[in-house]
Amino acid sequence: MAAFFQRLAKAAPAGFTAGAGNSMSGFRFPIGALAAVSGGISYIYYHSSPNSVCLDEIKEQSGPKVALNPDKWTEFKLQDTARVSHNTQLFRFTFDPTAKLGLDVASCLITRAPIGQDAEGKPKFVTRPYTPISDPDSKGYFDLLIKVYPEGKMSQHFASLKPGDVLEVKGPIEKLKYTPNMKKHIGMIAGGSGITPMLQVIEAILKNPDDTTKVSLLYANVSPDDILLKQKLDLLAAGYPNLKVYYTVDNPTNSWKGGKGYISKEMAVKGLPGPTEDTLILVCGPPGMMGHISGGKAKDWTQGELSGILKELGYTEKMVYKF
Ligand SMILES: Cc1cc2nc3c(=O)[nH]c(=O)nc-3n(C[C@H](O)[C@H](O)[C@H](O)COP(=O)(O)OP(=O)(O)OC[C@H]3O[C@@H](n4cnc5c(N)ncnc54)[C@H](O)[C@@H]3O)c2cc1C
Numbered sequence: 001m002a003a004f005f006q007r008l009a010k011a012a013p014a015g016f017t018a019g020a021g022n023s024m025s026g027f028r029f030p031i032g033a034l035a036a037v038s039g040g041i042s043y044i045y046y047h048s049s050p051n052s053v054c055l056d057e058i059k060e061q062s063g064p065k066v067a068l069n070p071d072k073w074t075e076f077k078l079q080d081t082a083r084v085s086h087n088t089q090l091f092r093f094t095f096d097p098t099a100k101l102g103l104d105v106a107s108c109l110i111t112r113a114p115i116g117q118d119a120e121g122k123p124k125f126v127t128r129p130y131t132p133i134s135d136p137d138s139k140g141y142f143d144l145l146i147k148v149y150p151e152g153k154m155s156q157h158f159a160s161l162k163p164g165d166v167l168e169v170k171g172p173i174e175k176l177k178y179t180p181n182m183k184k185h186i187g188m189i190a191g192g193s194g195i196t197p198m199l200q201v202i203e204a205i206l207k208n209p210d211d212t213t214k215v216s217l218l219y220a221n222v223s224p225d226d227i228l229l230k231q232k233l234d235l236l237a238a239g240y241p242n243l244k245v246y247y248t249v250d251n252p253t254n255s256w257k258g259g260k261g262y263i264s265k266e267m268a269v270k271g272l273p274g275p276t277e278d279t280l281i282l283v284c285g286p287p288g289m290m291g292h293i294s295g296g297k298a299k300d301w302t303q304g305e306l307s308g309i310l311k312e313l314g315y316t317e318k319m320v321y322k323f
Contacts, residue, residue, distance in 0.1 A: 066102025067095040068171050073112060075166040079141065088147045088193065088228055091158060093167060097140035105136060105178045105204040106197050106323070109171030113157040128154040129173065131196035131323075133229075135203060145228060147193040176282070176321050178204055180211040183280045187272035188217040189263060189293050191285025195219060195228050197323045198282060206240050216244045218271045220263050220289065223251040246271045263293060265309050275315040283310075284323035297322050 068074065076093035084090050095101075103109070108131045114123035134143040148155040161167065178201055186205075188198045198217060205211045221227045227247055237245045248259030248267060259267055273279040283294045290296045295307035306317045 065096065065099035067099045068102040068109060068169065070171060073168040073170050076142075076169055078161050078163055078165050078167065080163060081161070084145060084228055085226055087149075087226075088145060089159070091144045091146060091161070092134075092141055093144070093169075094141045100139055101132065101134075101136055101142045101172075103132065103136045103142075103172040104174060106131075106176045106200050107172035107174045108132075108197070109169050110173060111154065112168045112170075113154060115153055115157060126153045126157070131200060133196050133199045133203075135207070136200075145193065145196050145199075175323055176201075180205070180208055181213055183213060184278040185214040185216070185273035187279060187281040188215065189220070189268075189272075189281065189283045189285070190217065191220045191289040192222075192226065193228065194284035194286070194289075194323070197284050199229070201282065202236065202243060206236060206243065212242065214242045214244075214273070216246075216271055216273060218246050218248065218263055218267055220248050220285065221250075223249050224253055224256055224258075244271070262289070263309070265313060268309055268313055275313065275319055279319055281310060281315060281320045282323065283320065290322065294320055294322055 067076070076095055079092045079094045081092070082090040108129045110127055110129050112125045112127040115126045116124045118124050130144045130146065132142040133145050134141065144158075146155055146158050148159045150156075158167075175197065186201070188201070190198045198219075202215055202217070205213050205215060217233070219227065219233070224247075227249070230247070233245050237243045246259060246267065248261065248263060249256065250261060252258075252260050272281060281294075283290060285293070287296055291308060293308045294310045295305055298304035303317065303320075303322055306315065306320055310320055
């Protein structure tokens, strides 16, 4: 898997179709203007009349250029794909190579695709959220890790995309506002493609030398072959003592050395920080797993009541976040 990432990381963003945010509105372009740029500030020297010379200071927009727009569907071009497991693929989309995606950890984005038509023959859109796993500070691209379901409307659309095709995206949608050292120890329980928001948080912590948060991840999958980005997670855990990863699978092979079966109370007690003010447990996985671990989210997508293993072990709603 490291090779996939290396290949994708080396690939230069190929052109762009998106780019919001660096609007030039506010600039006044007088006739005969001469522009100079210095230290992030642009100046335009111009003659407003034959007798007076004005120096007009124009500050560039305050933040960095961002590609995402929360109010407008923006097209991003697919640059490359890589197979990660028998049913999961990595997709790299590109945009203005001088811009960032414009997303805080932990956030997702919304995608849409025209799938089918309504009675009047107009395209019907399917929309689904996804969680980029590339560094939010990366310029010119973002990566999505997507599990492709045989009957899945949007994931099948992803599977049909070819390099050069575009995807419509809106966002970001902020889920959990992560701030460095907000907790001493973060526990994570992920199932299958539920690893994506965890990776966002893990990488934000590990790339910041001032962030001393400990992270303990319990990652459940059907079989060893289904474990997504295992090589990457193992490399991170080997390089950063504050990250611990424990895998469990429903269908172990003879040589499997990790946990067996669903995440149990024993695994949670051994592998997660205990229920204290200094801990936070993040949970993301398929509905059955959420029910077993923490209870699902409410119908209106708020956090809903805490139940399941975490409740039984004494965690409170304040200590748990369901993605
Ligand atoms: C905040 C958020 C972030 C997400 N981030 C990611 C991400 O980074 N990567 C990713 O792959 N997905 C992610 N998802 C899930 C994603 O939004 C879609 O729900 C998923 O891709 C299925 O959509 P679909 O249109 O392909 O399937 P649908 O057409 O919605 O479903 C068709 C069939 O697929 C199967 N199916 C769909 N979803 C599941 C499931 N969760 N578990 C078991 N079977 C299922 C069922 O058989 C279902 O009947 C995220 C979801 C949320 C809420």
